[in-house]
Amino acid sequence: MDHTALLALFDRELREGARPDGPGVRVERTGDVVRRIAGAQGWNGVVWSALDEAGAAAAIAEQIAHYTGLGVEFEWKLYGHDRPADLGQRLCAAGFRPEPEETLMIGEIGELALDAEPPPGIRLEPVTGPTGVDLVADVHEKAFGTDSSRLRDELLAQLSAVPDTVVAVVAMAGDEPVSAARMELVPGTRFAGLWGGGTVESWRGRGIYRALVAHRAHVAAARGYRYLQVDALSQSRPILERLGFTPLTTTTPYVYTS
Incomplete structure (x- = not known):
């Protein structure tokens, strides 16, 4: 699949076709905007839009009014190919605050280099309850x-x-947690999303992040998923590219706090 077709598939299945992915979560389509609502303790935000210059201002104002009425902070997740081209500037003018830009990267699991093992002294443990979550x-x-x-x-x-939709794993050095990550499995799609991969500073550069990616990829493949998706920060992108992930576009969180 070429890059344009893959990006279109991502948009169709995970953004325009977004669905509730947790308890108490709602997904609503209003006009040319798809938004997620998860209450004060969850992630709230716009996941997809198809706006033109004429309708952008009204759509932005509508989302601000909606989420402000709910009393929650929200995010407009803007992708580099979203329109109009100046949507980011319009969001800033409306009071949104941009956070660091990330790179949307996608890998076809069967084509990735997934032979990474944890370094000596590190074991990977699945997270199944409160102790692991802590x-x-x-x-x-x-x-x-x-x-x-x-x-x-x-x-x-x-x-x-909904335990079948999430996989979390923590890397342990003895009794010390030194790295962790999770994966969102989206039923009815070909995509699993890798999220939250982070390693404490003193343990970086030893291959733990690679091992966590490989571990989650094997789980996703066993459950029938074809693609892995990552919103990569600058420090993660080179590692993911070496594993076989392809950068497709940028994504920037624009946060609105009332």
Whole structure:
């Protein structure tokens, strides 16, 4: 499949065709916008839009009014091929704050280099309940320097209510969690998404991230998925390219806080 066709498939299955993926989550289509609503403790935001210059301002204002009315912060997840071309500037003018740009990368599982094993002294443990979730959250805070309370709540809810749609794994050095990652399995699509892969600073550069990607890829393949999708930060992109992932476009979170 060529890059244009693959990007169109991604848009169709995961963005325009987005569906509820957790307890209490709603997905709504209003005009040419698809949005996710998950309450105060979940991720809320616009996942797809097909706007033109004439209708963009009204659509942006409608989403601000909707989420502000719910009393929640939300994100407009903007991709490099979204239209109109100046949508990012329009979002900034409306009060959104852009976060660091990421690269949308997709790999066909059967074509990836998945022979990476954990380095000596590291074991990978599946996360199935609260104890494992706490380890994932601990790594997240150390690796990214951000609060992990929402991650903890959402992962616990998924593992409890829809365990077949999420895979989480933590890399342990003895009793110390040093890296962790999760994977979202989207029923009815050909895609599984890799999220949250992070390693504490003192353990980076040893191949743990590669091992976590390979582990999740094998699980996805066993469950019948064809593609892996990643929103990659700059430090992850070279590793993923060496594994066989292809960069397709950029994606930038635009955050609105009322």
